[in-house]
Amino acid sequence: MLQRKFQIFSLLVALVFTASCSHNQQQSHTSEVDLDLDVKKFTLDNGLRLLVYENNRLPIVSYYTFFDVGGRYEENGTTGATHFLEHMMFKGAKKYGPREFDTYIERNGGSTNAYTTFDNTVYYESFPKASLDKIIDMESDRLQHLLLEEKSFEKERQVVLEERKMRYENSDKGKLYLAMMKDVFKGTPYGGSVIGDKKDVENLNRDQMMDFFKRFYTPDNAIIVISGDVDASDVYSKIKSAFGSIKKSENLAQYKREKDAPKHYQFKKKFENEIRLHGQSENPIFMIAYKGEPVGSDKSYQLDILSSILGQSESSYLNQLWTKGKHPKLGATYVANYTMKNNGVFYIYGELLHKVSLSSFKNSYEKMTRNICDEAISERTLQKTKNQFLVQYYGSLETNAEVARFLGNNEFFAGSYDFYKKEIDIINAITVSQVMKVCKEVFNDEKIFVSIWNKHPNK
Amino acid sequence: MKKIVNSLLCLAAITSANAMDTDVEKFNWNGIEVVWLKDNRYPTYNINIYFADGALSDQSHKGETRFMFSLIDAGTRRFSQKDIAENLDFYGVSYGGDVNHEYSTFKISGLVKDIDPTMRKICHLFADATFPKVELDNLVKKSKNEARNLSSNHSALASNAFREISLDGSPYSYPVDGKLKDWDRLNSKALKDKLNYFNKDVLKRIYLSGPKDVLSIKRIINEDCGWTGEAKKVREITYKPVQSSGIEVTLVTVPNANQAQIRMGRFLNKGEFEKRASLALSGHYLGGGFTSRLMRELRTNRGLVYSVAAYSGGQKDYGRSVISTFTKNENVMELLNVVETTLKDVKTTMDNESFDFVQNSLAGSDPFRFEKTSSYLNELMFMDHLGRPYSDVYNLQSQILKTSKEEVANTTEQIFNWNEQSIVIVGDKSLAKDLKKKFKNVKVVSFKNFL
Numbered sequence: 052m053l054q055r056k057f058q059i060f061s062l063l064v065a066l067v068f069t070a071s072c073s074h075n076q077q078q079s080h081t082s083e084v085d086l087d088l089d090v091k092k093f094t095l096d097n098g099l100r101l102l103v104y105e106n107n108r109l110p111i112v113s114y115y116t117f118f119d120v121g122g123r124y125e126e127n128g129t130t131g132a133t134h135f136l137e138h139m140m141f142k143g144a145k146k147y148g149p150r151e152f153d154t155y156i157e158r159n160g161g162s163t164n165a166y167t168t169f170d171n172t173v174y175y176e177s178f179p180k181a182s183l184d185k186i187i188d189m190e191s192d193r194l195q196h197l198l199l200e201e202k203s204f205e206k207e208r209q210v211v212l213e214e215r216k217m218r219y220e221n222s223d224k225g226k227l228y229l230a231m232m233k234d235v236f237k238g239t240p241y242g243g244s245v246i247g248d249k250k251d252v253e254n255l256n257r258d259q260m261m262d263f264f265k266r267f268y269t270p271d272n273a274i275i276v277i278s279g280d281v282d283a284s285d286v287y288s289k290i291k292s293a294f295g296s297i298k299k300s301e302n303l304a305q306y307k308r309e310k311d312a313p314k315h316y317q318f319k320k321k322f323e324n325e326i327r328l329h330g331q332s333e334n335p336i337f338m339i340a341y342k343g344e345p346v347g348s349d350k351s352y353q354l355d356i357l358s359s360i361l362g363q364s365e366s367s368y369l370n371q372l373w374t375k376g377k378h379p380k381l382g383a384t385y386v387a388n389y390t391m392k393n394n395g396v397f398y399i400y401g402e403l404l405h406k407v408s409l410s411s412f413k414n415s416y417e418k419m420t421r422n423i424c425d426e427a428i429s430e431r432t433l434q435k436t437k438n439q440f441l442v443q444y445y446g447s448l449e450t451n452a453e454v455a456r457f458l459g460n461n462e463f464f465a466g467s468y469d470f471y472k473k474e475i476d477i478i479n480a481i482t483v484s485q486v487m488k489v490c491k492e493v494f495n496d497e498k499i500f501v502s503i504w505n506k507h508p509n510k
Numbered sequence: 511m512k513k514i515v516n517s518l519l520c521l522a523a524i525t526s527a528n529a530m531d532t533d534v535e536k537f538n539w540n541g542i543e544v545v546w547l548k549d550n551r552y553p554t555y556n557i558n559i560y561f562a563d564g565a566l567s568d569q570s571h572k573g574e575t576r577f578m579f580s581l582i583d584a585g586t587r588r589f590s591q592k593d594i595a596e597n598l599d600f601y602g603v604s605y606g607g608d609v610n611h612e613y614s615t616f617k618i619s620g621l622v623k624d625i626d627p628t629m630r631k632i633c634h635l636f637a638d639a640t641f642p643k644v645e646l647d648n649l650v651k652k653s654k655n656e657a658r659n660l661s662s663n664h665s666a667l668a669s670n671a672f673r674e675i676s677l678d679g680s681p682y683s684y685p686v687d688g689k690l691k692d693w694d695r696l697n698s699k700a701l702k703d704k705l706n707y708f709n710k711d712v713l714k715r716i717y718l719s720g721p722k723d724v725l726s727i728k729r730i731i732n733e734d735c736g737w738t739g740e741a742k743k744v745r746e747i748t749y750k751p752v753q754s755s756g757i758e759v760t761l762v763t764v765p766n767a768n769q770a771q772i773r774m775g776r777f778l779n780k781g782e783f784e785k786r787a788s789l790a791l792s793g794h795y796l797g798g799g800f801t802s803r804l805m806r807e808l809r810t811n812r813g814l815v816y817s818v819a820a821y822s823g824g825q826k827d828y829g830r831s832v833i834s835t836f837t838k839n840e841n842v843m844e845l846l847n848v849v850e851t852t853l854k855d856v857k858t859t860m861d862n863e864s865f866d867f868v869q870n871s872l873a874g875s876d877p878f879r880f881e882k883t884s885s886y887l888n889e890l891m892f893m894d895h896l897g898r899p900y901s902d903v904y905n906l907q908s909q910i911l912k913t914s915k916e917e918v919a920n921t922t923e924q925i926f927n928w929n930e931q932s933i934v935i936v937g938d939k940s941l942a943k944d945l946k947k948k949f950k951n952v953k954v955v956s957f958k959n960f961l
Contacts, residue, residue: 150801163800220768364595402659
């Protein structure tokens with residue numbers, strides 16, 4: 052659930068290096084990345100979007116469905132409904148009853164699962180190509196005729212509560228993250244957990260969930276992405292036959308426009324806060340959160356670069372400063388720029404070493420932030436980050452599932468499956484002065500310091 | 511009709527797997543065996559360097575091999591840790607060592623255009639790493655920190671404790687990383703000596719994937735790394751078979767746990783882990799996917815757990831079985847009762863229909879093993895480690911289809927025999943009372959014993 056929704060992939064720069072060991076002698080020349088995924092896009096009359104990528108290397112297929120519904124559309128008292136519904140989508144529909152969905156897929160060598168975020172709910176299956184027709188039929192069935200049986204509803208409630216314990220209640224890192232999200236986004240639809248408050252999950256009823264399902268699980272609110280050993284026109288015919296007659300939603304677009312209005316997502320409270328949580332960790336773990344940006348804004352790309360320069364590799368600035376050398380302060384650290392559809396958070400994570408005092412660390416942190424931008428950002432560190440993005444970009448397109456997820460994310464967040472081509476241009480055009488500017492804005496702005504430790508008072 | 515469909519499905523996959531075979535070529539680079547998996551999809555490469563020894567080579571300094579690989583980039587006579595990290599990060603390279611008891615690997619991946627300078631740098635590290643004291647001290651501090659904070663990561667703690675307890679009496683029980691008490695004894699000279707041993711004595715193989723350009727590193731491997739076929743040392747080990755003393759339960763207590771992590775399984779002696787297809791079917795039947803026996807019983811029917819997984823398999827000289835799950839404290843006894851019944855009833859509940867299901871499921875999933883190049887490369891490397899032909903990789907699907915229900919039922923009953931399970935529960939001390947009512951042999955120990 053903590054995944055970064057929009058993968059930033061870089062870039063136009065391919066480098067040719069000399070054979071020297073010394074980095075001072077590394078040289079670079081630019082050339083274009085040669086990547087152009089041959090994707091067929093179709094849109095049905097009812098608004099359902101279909102993307103197909105043909106890949107006949109192996110006789111297998113991955114099938115993703117992105118629904119534009121996530122935790123952000125939940126009301127007070129029904130938090131966790133989206134995620135709970137995601138579980139119930141595997142519990143049977145009219146034609147394919149309880150247990151038939153996963154039974155068919157696994158019997159034939161496939162696998163299936165789903166995930167829910169604040170922004171979307173994504174279902175996925177990978178399977179041998181012979182299963183495609185049946186899976187299209189099953190997906191169409193559960194989109195139209197979900198059962199939500201009372202008996203399985205109650206059992207699944209217990210499963211969700213167990214998942215909640217595993218992710219948050221019994222995990223210091225989970226507690227820390229949840230506290231940060233609640234505080235940063237307090238009063239906005241992002242101010243909680245996707246899995247929901249315990250009380251809400253315990254009280255959610257079947258009728259509320261059915262209303263939720265009917266409102267959001269409509270063809271015009273979905274994107275299907277199929278990657279693998281298929282023929283695109285054949286897939287289109289089958290999807291049209293299975294999904295074409297399903298009615299589109301009424302008034303959903305208007306409802307979403309209202310719910311997604313920027314005013315709901317503006318930061319509601321003043322930052323500059325400290326939260327101390329009692330946990331089990333023998334050494335303090337912390338997150339320092341700053342105001343972030345929604346996915347796709349120019350500044351969000353600059354923050355992506357900044358987070359990488361500061362804390363996403365062995366040689367990154369904070370990793371070298373805090374975890375290496377003669378007097379390390381932390382056992383581990385990273386910096387993340389978590390961008391969502393309507394807002395984001397930029398944060399630093401760290402684990403203090405034994406006998407390093409939290410208060411002295413905080414003092415040294417304040418001093419460090421005065422010079423961090425000037426010391427960390429240079430032409431070289433910017434170029435290094437762009438090179439790293441390029442490798443990540445290829446590395447995330449190896450399997451059918453990875454390609455489907457990549458295309459679906461582009462279509463969902465940017466409205467175009469091939470937005471990655473523009474994104475490459477955007478990243479490549481980012482300059483040192485731009486990164487320097489956002490860096491100074493971040494570290495001159497207010498922040499929230501959240502820590503968890505077994506010596507913090509248990510309130 | 512179902513059989514025909516399944517046969518067609520499997521035939522398609524087998525044909526594909528055989529086609530994959532043609533993408534593999536072998537070379538001999540001055541005595542070093544090299545396996546190249548052709549992959550022209552992207553301008554990227556993977557390199558796996560296999561070393562035929564692992565943590566079993568650590569004698570008085572436990573954790574030494576793992577620390578040696580972890581600190582190989584911590585400095586050389588020419589370059590500081592910072593210089594090295596900066597240089598390799600600039601290429602966007604991912605790299606790192608991985609150590610288990612029997613063997614070790616060092617993996618590198620990046621863009622093909624950078625493979626030569628990257629490999630030169632890696633060879634420089636292997637030839638000249640100095641393991642500076644300051645960086646060693648740092649890693650020791652960091653490792654101690656991670657160990658101490660395990661009290662807040664019950665899942666990792668349960669896996670560590672289970673390994674140590676269930677493999678007790680074998681050479682594989684002691685953690686590869688060593689423990690808190692071991693790390694202060696490590697020193698730079700010992701790590702340098704260990705590196706020399708791996709460079710000069712231990713047999714190596716190189717596994718490559720990517721376009722043809724990746725073969726350009728031949729000269730670098732032989733000259734810069736200086737590796738040749740003269741290094742032939744392969745870890746061999748003999749040990750007395752581990753005898754089960756009946757069902758054993760260990761409650762590893764952690765403060766304030768409102769959920770219990772549960773692991774159970776046992777050590778597999780020689781003769782018990784070699785039949786790969788049968789073991790894979792057994793694990794898949796019990797805990798592979800949403801439709802497995804335990805998932806249905808524990809999650810779907812009762813809502814007791816979020817997930818459960820089962821596995822049984824072998825390395826070269828030993829094997830292990832494990833069932834892994836977690837639940838809230840109040841459900842622990844019910845969960846154990848359900849697992850007990852499920853394991854004891856395997857022979858009666860594994861009917862033809864359920865066996866066909868698991869067989870088709872596992873056979874049908876076979877092509878996915880070849881989808882990710884790095885996974886495919888790992889499979890080839892593992893076959894070489896076992897001394898098995900690559901046909902075992904490609905024939906696993908047909909072996910699965912040939913395995914009988916009776917064989918899998920027998921294997922499952924033997925490997926997951928309830929009366930021979932080591933059960934490890936990481937959770938609250940209040941669980942002890944109920945556990946002692948059900949089991950005769952219950953030990954209660956603090957989590958600190960496993961740090």
